[in-house]
Each structure stands twice: as C-alpha cells, then as structure tokens.
Amino acid sequence: MSIRHLGKPVRIEGVRKAYGAAVALDGISLDIAPGEFCTLLGASGSGKTTLLKALAGFETCDAGSILVDGRDIGPVPVSRRNIGMVFQNYALFPHMTVARNVAFGLEMRGLSRAEIGRRVDGALALVSLEGYAGRFPRELSGGQQQRVALARALVIEPDILLMDEPLGALDKNLRQAIQQQLRDLHQAIGATIVYVTHDQEEALFLSDRIALMDRGRIIQAGAPEDLYFKPANRFVAGFLGECNFIPAGDGRPGEVAVRPERTLLGHAAAAAEVRLGGQIRSVVFTGTGYRVIVDVAGRVVTALTDSDDKVARLPPGSDVIVGFERRHAMTFAA
C-alpha cells in the first residue's frame, strides 16, 4: 500500500465550545507536527472527545480556529475535510461487506472501479484482513471490526487520522496486541494521528506527544517522558502513573513527588540521599514483585520491590526505612 508521508501539520488556536452553560472546551491551543502521534488524554468530561469532534467537523466551535497544513478548515464541510476517523464503536456500515465499507470513501472520491479494488486490497492487506473482504461486520470479532475501521479510515489517505478510544471495547490482551500493531503501522505510514483515550498506559505506550486535558483545558502537553518525569503540577503527576507525595525531608518545607518504582525500602533505602521512617501497612504480590504500602507520618506511600526482597516478608506494623534519591524527587508549584 502506497500510503506514505500522509501527515499534515495541525494547529489548534484558542478553540472554545460551550453547550449552554457547560463549557466543554475552554480555549484550547495545540500544535501537532506532521506525522506526529498525538494523544488527547483525560478523564471523561475533560473535553478530549469534543475536541476530536471539532477537528473532524462533527461539532462547530464557538471561537478559535483549526488549521490543517496552514488552511483554516472551519468553513470546510465534513465531507470535504479529508480526515480519517476511527470511532469508539467502529461505526462500520452494518449493511455493507468489509470491502464495501473500505471502498465507501474511495467511491465518494469518484475513483475508477479498478483503482478502488486495488486500494481496498492494499488497505485490507495492511491490517491483515485479506480473506475477509466478503464478510459483513457482524460476522467479525471486535478486533477484526476495529481493523476494518482502521483500513476504511486510512484508505482515503487522510490528512489526519482521528481515533476516538478505538480500543475501549476490546479485552486487555487484544488491546495490547493492537497497540503494538498501531505503533508499527504509524511508523510505517507516518500519518498525523490524533488519538483520544482515558487510559494513561495506552497513552504512554503509543504517543509521540501527550496533551493531558482536564475540564476543557490542556493542563500539559509534551513527550511522554516529559509528562511522566517532569509533571507541571500535582494533577499531572497523579494522573500519569502512580505517585507518592512525601515530605521533602532534610527539614525543608513542602512535599515532593516520587514514583513508587523510585521509592526505596529497607536496606535499599539505607544509602539513599533522603531517608524517612515508616511502618508497613500491607504487602501485595503482583507477579513481578511486591507492592508494599507504608505509612510515613500519616501519609500512604507505595513502593515496588523485587520478589526476593526481604522487606516483603516483614509483618504489617514493622518499622521500615523509606528513602529516595533527590534527583528522582519531582517538585512543582501547586
């Protein structure tokens, strides 16, 4: 399939949208580079899906503009935007076969029958569904339907590909397999992808860039590593991965945030730069090791240990040293 360098840059400038008194988008600005996999991450009601629908043209904006490749697409009707979209429930046309579903967008573009056939075959090959052209959507599994939806969106060679929680309806194992396929696919075709999810692990795994949203605003946008290790505030630190909020120690005021995997216990903490005293509350076996919940001056602190760590064998109530290195402590204003 000859989908290459599809990616167009997207610029979102001061987009606002309200439904009556409820503000869904409160002045969103975001630049997405060509070929970038950008994830809108947030809880439900954060405005991520509204922003996606505004990009697609399914909802109007009250203010602000959206530029694709430098062109304002505000006045462009949905059918002329050349944007591919994968819906949460796939939205396959139930009365059409897989091939007809994938061909639909090409038929709208008035391509010749031969060209349509060639490109449909290519798109189905891309998502490994060569033998399924004649099936109806209801005859496919959830994962296969998802791939048909992807093929249908990609075959029109869209300027941007929008995906609205496309893996939400799949079970965990299948989700992980498809995440890997999505990554590979993105690297192969280099499309600009705007991806919506509430699953922080999925966002970390897939994205070149994550825009974390809350109550209609972007709280922080950046590479996954930036958001994980340099969260702008407590909200970001708490939303992406787990976080312990620990007194700064050394007689300093305030608190610092330390990831559980950077939180040291027992003999591992003995040589740490910052050390605090605590009591073990509970120990949970997770397969790869143990999650140890420790009470530090009335705060709950979580640490991860190896499965052969002796700390894990201490009974609840035992005193234990909790420590961390200063370079692993994250500080922020709020």
Add this chain to the structure above:
Amino acid sequence: MAAAHIQNGAGYGRMLGRPAAGLPGWLGILPYGLVLLAVFAVPVLFLLRLAFGDAGFSLAHFIRIAEVPIYRSVLLTTLSISGMTTVLAVVMSYPLAYLMATVSPRVRSILVVVVLLPFWTSALVRTTAWIILLQGNGVLNRILMGTGLTSEPITFVYNLSGVLIGMTHVLMPFVVLPLYAAFRGLDLATVQAAEGLGAGPWTVFRRIVLPLTAPGAMAGAMIVFMNAIGYYITPALMGGPAQTMIAQMIADNITRELNWGFAAALSTVLLAATLLIFVIFQRIFGLERLMAGGGGTRGGEAFRLTSRGRTSGGILTAACGLLVALFLIAPILIVFPMSLGSSPFLSFPPTDYSLRWYANFFATSKWLDAFLRSLQVAGLSVTASVVLGTLAAIGLSRTGRRWRPLLETVFVLPMIVPVIILAVGLYYLFAPLGLVGTIWGLAIGHTVLATPFVFITVRAALKAFDTNLELAARGLGAGWVTMFRRVMLPAILPGILAGAIFAFITSFDDVVLALFLTNIRTRTLPKLMYEGVAHEIDPTIIAAAGLIILVTIAVLAINLLLSRRR
C-alpha cells in the same frame, strides 16, 4: 415444625426439578384457546366452507369472481388503493420520523402525542372529521372559496382522493412508529463516518439512512397493506362507487344480495391474501416486530442533530415533516372546537361556543342509550379479555418452548384476520343461537378482538419479569398463589393495565362487528354515528365525535400517568 420443614423441603425439590410447579401451563392457555376455537375458528371456518358450494364441492363462486369483470375490478381496486395507501404512508412517514428524531426532547414528546392521539382515536371519528373537513360545503372548500382561490367547491370526498386521504391518515401511524424507532436506532457515528469519508447529505440518506431504516419502514408498510386490503369503514364512507373494495363487496352480498356463498368466497380470497402477507411478515421480521416497535441503538449515540444544525435539505425535510404532523392532528384540532359551536350549521371556527350539542347528546335517549350500551359492552369485553389474555400469557410462559411460537401466532390471529370476516362469521354463527341483537353477542365478538392486545402486553411484561424472583419467593416459603399475588402480579400489573386500555379502545371504537351483531334496539355509539355519517352529518354527531375524542384522551392520560408512576 418438623412437618413444615419437610413440606418446604419437598416443595423446594419439586421446584428445582420443574419450575412450572404452580399454575400448569395448559390450564392458563385453555380458556382463551377454547374461546378462540368456539367463537373465532368455528365461525370463520364455517363461513369459508360456504364458499365451496352448499351441496358437494364446487368452485363456482371462485370462477364467478375470476370471470365477472366487475368483481375482477373490485379486486384490482382493493389492491391498487391498498398499494397507493401504503406508498403514501411510507413516503409521508419519512420526513415526520426524521423530524421526530432530530428535535429536542420536549418537541419530540409533543410530536409523539400528535402521532399517538389520532392513532388511538376511533377510525370512525377520524373518517367523520375528514368528511366534515373535505365535503362540498366543508371547512376546506369554504376556506378555498372564501379566499377566492377557487370559485366552486372541489370534490375531495366520495372519490379516490377521499379514500386515500382517509386511509392514509388512519393507517400511517403503523409506519411512523417503527420508522421513528429505526431512526432512533440509527447510530450517530455511522452517519458521521459516512460524512467523514466524503458523503454529502443526499448520499448519506441514500446509502446509509435509507438502507438502515428500510426494515422499519417495510415492517410498517406490510402492516398497512395487510390492514388496507380488508378495510371497510373508510372506503365505504369516503369513497364513491368506483372505490368499492372487497370488504364492502362482502358486506353487500350478505346484507343486500343475501348471497352467503359468494360472500364466503370473497372472504376466502381476502383471508388468503391477508394470511399470505402475515406469513411473509413473520418470516422476514418475526412476530416480535408486530408487538414491539423494534430498533434501539446498539451501543453508541442515537441519531440526532449536532451543533452544526440542519443542511438546506434537512430544513426542507423537517418542514415536510411538520406538514405531515399537521395532517395527522388536523381532524382532531378542527372537529373538537366545532363540536363546541352553537349553530345548527357546521362552521369553523365556530362563531360562538356552547355545550348545546353535548347537552342535546345527553338529552336524546337514542344517543345516551347508545353511549351507555357502548360502555356496557366495553366493560364486559375488557373484563373477559383481561382474564383470558393474562391467563394465556402466563400459561404460555409455562409451556414447552416447542409449542410457544405456534401458540403465540394463533393467539394474535384475531388481530390479523380482517374484522369483516369475523363479523360475518359471527353473524352466521350467532343468528340461529339468538345472540344477534344482544349485547352479549357483541361483547363476545369484542372479547375475541381485544384479547390479543392483553395477551401481547402481558407477555411483554412477563418477558421482562425476572424468573429468579419467582424462585426466590418460592424458596422463601411462599406458595405459588402467594408468590403470584405478592411478587408476579405487581410486576406485570402495568402490562395488564396497558392491555386493558387497548382492549377498551378496541371495543369502544368498533363499528364493523356492531354493524352485523346489533340491531336498532341494541346499537352502540359508533354504530349510531356510522348510520348518521352515512346519511347526513348533524351537529350531535360532532358532539359524539368530540366525546369519543375526550374518552380517548382520558384513557391515554390514565395510561401515561400509570406508566410514569412505574
């Protein structure tokens, strides 16, 4: 104590082995089954037998139908009028269903009332209203001539246009309701996906909306066609001689020609056609579709209007939908105020308002008697059909799965078979028994017509009833009767009440059975109205129509209040 324990233990064991302990299925089914056999199957089959000759087997009557041009043309008229009505109903339903699906919830509930109110108002009242509106010196012609658009009255009624307007109005809700359900069942994302792939509004309609709503429209269309071919009142009152349909031909051969054999042959043809459509319907859509609207969104958001608003095509369609809604509600909106006028001449809007004609209605013994008799008959048939239908529904739920589809089909047949056939068959059966001209004969007939409605609503309520509740109650030590009274009955009561309301309206509105089974001393309100409308419409008839509309609104309001409380 020990004995009680053992008893409970035994009960529990029985229950585990066979949850049917309690009311045996066959006992529930039996009463309705016997009634169907005695006053539905027997009269209809006796009637059909007459079609094949008095002595020995003969196809002479059928050959006559096929060979005499006038009968052939009646069959053709029946098919073409039914076909045209069906097409009109579908074409007019689309914009209305689209409008209903794309307005705010408040406007939507108004539109639902606009569809349901005429749907549940007696067909006779609606036909009467259309005649008042459309006749030579009717409301529409006076408006047209008053504004100078025409110089002389246009004949809207007693011809093809009259029949089509009347029948489309009466039968259209059968398409609107399933089509509206289909629109609501449309996934918004599916429509948006097509747009995103480059489809404009017309292409979205043609390639996505139309194919996905077509099953709903088809289901409605088949019900309309099936009803239309057996229709009696509307073509008889609003058509001319050229619009004679097969049901009128059957009635004519009984009442005027006294040719029972030929009427029976015509009935056989009509019944065969009706059952053929019913079987096709059942094959394609299943019986469920007849009972429920069908549809419902499979996950995702239902089709609606987004913040982008309507396209110009959408605005045009919505405007058409609004006109169709007006068409549906117009007769009620115009006739009801007219009934409050004081002039002996029909006029709209009335120059002054009074209750004069209602007072006249209640002061005239023939009207009052007929009204009270209608209530009496309705009371009898509602009681009987509620008992029969509820027992049958409970009985069916305790019958082996193998028999259920067959029994279910048989139990709704009185809704399918044209009323004219049942009317003629019961007349034939009841005349020698002295039941014609009594309210008992009519009440029995209405019970047959109304029980399927109770059966269907109670059956739906039972399907929603969690059988574990029954087991839980029995497990806690309740006997079957106690369990039924305290657990099952409260759960299915709304279904029984809804069925009772449908049964009441079925009985209260019936004209066709009353035409054959009552005489001048036992006629019901609809029959008296029918005689008046066929002869000349006087203001008291309009008051009677107004009264029937009021009763319908009251009954629907009760239903609404009861379903709200749930």
